[in-house]
Amino acid sequence: MNTATKEINSSLLSTQNKNTDIKGKLIVGVTQLAVFTIIAVLFIILGIIVYEGREKFSWEFISSFPTNGMTEGGIFPALIGTFILVIVMSIAAVPFGTITAIYLTEYASESSKFAAAVRFSVRTLAVVPSIIFGLFGLGFFIQFIGAGFDTAFNGGQLRWGQPNILWASLTMSLLTLPVIIVSVEEALKTIPRELREASLALGATKWQTIKNVVLPGSISGIMTGTILAVSRGAGEVAPILFTGAAYYLASLPGSLSDQFMNLGYHIYIMATQSSDVEKTMPIQFATTLVLLILTLSLNLVAVVIRSRIRRKAK
Amino acid sequence: MKDIKIQVNDLSLYYGEKKALKEITMQVPANKVTALIGPSGCGKSTFLRCINRMNDLIPSVSITGQMLVEGVDIYDKNVDVVNIRKKIGMVFQKSNPFPKSIYENVAYGSRINGINDKNTLDEIVETSLRQAAIWDELKDRLGDSALGLSGGQQQRLCIARTLAVSPDIILMDEPASALDPISTSKIEELVHELKEQYTIIIVTHNMQQAARTSDHTAFFYMGELIEMGKTNEIFTKPEKKQTEDYITGRFG
Numbered sequence: 001m002n003t004a005t006k007e008i009n010s011s012l013l014s015t016q017n018k019n020t021d022i023k024g025k026l027i028v029g030v031t032q033l034a035v036f037t038i039i040a041v042l043f044i045i046l047g048i049i050v051y052e053g054r055e056k057f058s059w060e061f062i063s064s065f066p067t068n069g070m071t072e073g074g075i076f077p078a079l080i081g082t083f084i085l086v087i088v089m090s091i092a093a094v095p096f097g098t099i100t101a102i103y104l105t106e107y108a109s110e111s112s113k114f115a116a117a118v119r120f121s122v123r124t125l126a127v128v129p130s131i132i133f134g135l136f137g138l139g140f141f142i143q144f145i146g147a148g149f150d151t152a153f154n155g156g157q158l159r160w161g162q163p164n165i166l167w168a169s170l171t172m173s174l175l176t177l178p179v180i181i182v183s184v185e186e187a188l189k190t191i192p193r194e195l196r197e198a199s200l201a202l203g204a205t206k207w208q209t210i211k212n213v214v215l216p217g218s219i220s221g222i223m224t225g226t227i228l229a230v231s232r233g234a235g236e237v238a239p240i241l242f243t244g245a246a247y248y249l250a251s252l253p254g255s256l257s258d259q260f261m262n263l264g265y266h267i268y269i270m271a272t273q274s275s276d277v278e279k280t281m282p283i284q285f286a287t288t289l290v291l292l293i294l295t296l297s298l299n300l301v302a303v304v305i306r307s308r309i310r311r312k313a314k
Numbered sequence: 315m316k317d318i319k320i321q322v323n324d325l326s327l328y329y330g331e332k333k334a335l336k337e338i339t340m341q342v343p344a345n346k347v348t349a350l351i352g353p354s355g356c357g358k359s360t361f362l363r364c365i366n367r368m369n370d371l372i373p374s375v376s377i378t379g380q381m382l383v384e385g386v387d388i389y390d391k392n393v394d395v396v397n398i399r400k401k402i403g404m405v406f407q408k409s410n411p412f413p414k415s416i417y418e419n420v421a422y423g424s425r426i427n428g429i430n431d432k433n434t435l436d437e438i439v440e441t442s443l444r445q446a447a448i449w450d451e452l453k454d455r456l457g458d459s460a461l462g463l464s465g466g467q468q469q470r471l472c473i474a475r476t477l478a479v480s481p482d483i484i485l486m487d488e489p490a491s492a493l494d495p496i497s498t499s500k501i502e503e504l505v506h507e508l509k510e511q512y513t514i515i516i517v518t519h520n521m522q523q524a525a526r527t528s529d530h531t532a533f534f535y536m537g538e539l540i541e542m543g544k545t546n547e548i549f550t551k552p553e554k555k556q557t558e559d560y561i562t563g564r565f566g
Binding site for chain 2: 043109110111143156194195197198199200201202203204205208217
């Protein structure tokens, strides 16, 4: 290559560089700005909550009942109520979601119209606004099933036909079902075909193969789904508004037909319906802090487990 | 050939519209090693997977003709595929131990048959591992994960796992293709020993392996069974030109 062509080449390169340089810098700048904004918003929110909530946040706050017309004291019953809610919800949603996922990945044929309809329903369920679930729970569980049960078995005496933990949990389980189904489906799909074939070739039935090979290999996926669902259920308020959450209860719920207090709902009523909103501000922030710690740490655990599954799948 | 174990009559297999196996008719003798050879895509593995009905798992597959195992057509509606697979074991190309302990891998087939007695299982595990000539290597680490074994050990473990169900017939789909020469020779020795008790059908793309291990050889090409006969005859004086071309390395 002689000197002349070298120069031409290098000048071509440099003009190209200038053009792409400006565009490139602009794109990098815009993306960096976007990322920075998101991080800034997150840190401002977290910062304010931690800063404002730190004063009230203590073991005593977590472990004591609200006092003095809910202007003082702690959030113990709301925390316990939230726990019971997510536990009952998981008992209902995890087996149901897992079985659905097993059907979709293991039994339904690819051309099955029914499976396609189920998948479509699951996807649709995932985008239904949470308040709609709340209304559905009120209409279906409380007024239809609960009231129907009372009329049929309780001689019309009101027991199940009103908001309670059971109906709130079941409503919440409908909301979190898609999360579980999708997570479990993902996990089932990571089980290699070779392992299924090994089991079948030994004379195992399809169900034996699922039970002994596929499900044990998917345990972490089922756990991820459960944790994500629990974290979602712990944070949602709309589905339990009409189905079981209570403003204030002097004692912890003793049965599934009792109402319950809840962290998210507690923040809502403290901010909107408290007798002294200004005075309870620190309580609101500290409650928010507790709820955030709860959901963020649950999500963190789920992320860790999920990344382990991904690594294993590779 | 006396003592026919498997009689195949006019067996054809379709993937959707595409005919992948064309009117295969052959006889597999009992207690012998039969090698299936042929170039990639010739249908030898597909044919092997017909014998334990593994192709049932692929929705687009349809099969015509007869596959008689000890005189019973295994594609008959009244035949239970689960029993077929207990009687006809399979070792795969890629070793596929379960992510369980060595012991549980071998005990798997017995457990699904409802055998849970500790002593019985211990005995089955030991016998099977001995038969697969891997007992001495593994007897002190039966509780370890099978995934920690070397490729060759994993494959012999898979063979032990298959033997534990006490099948009559063992299908091997290129069982040594992913292994080093030493592991390969161990597998070949094993095949030689096992034919006393089992009828073995082995798919291989390694001609020397077919020549070394088998009593009979069937040559497949483009979904057809071109020629089948005693291994030494197929390798020394094949009747068909295609067989000769393949064996002498002119294609494939």
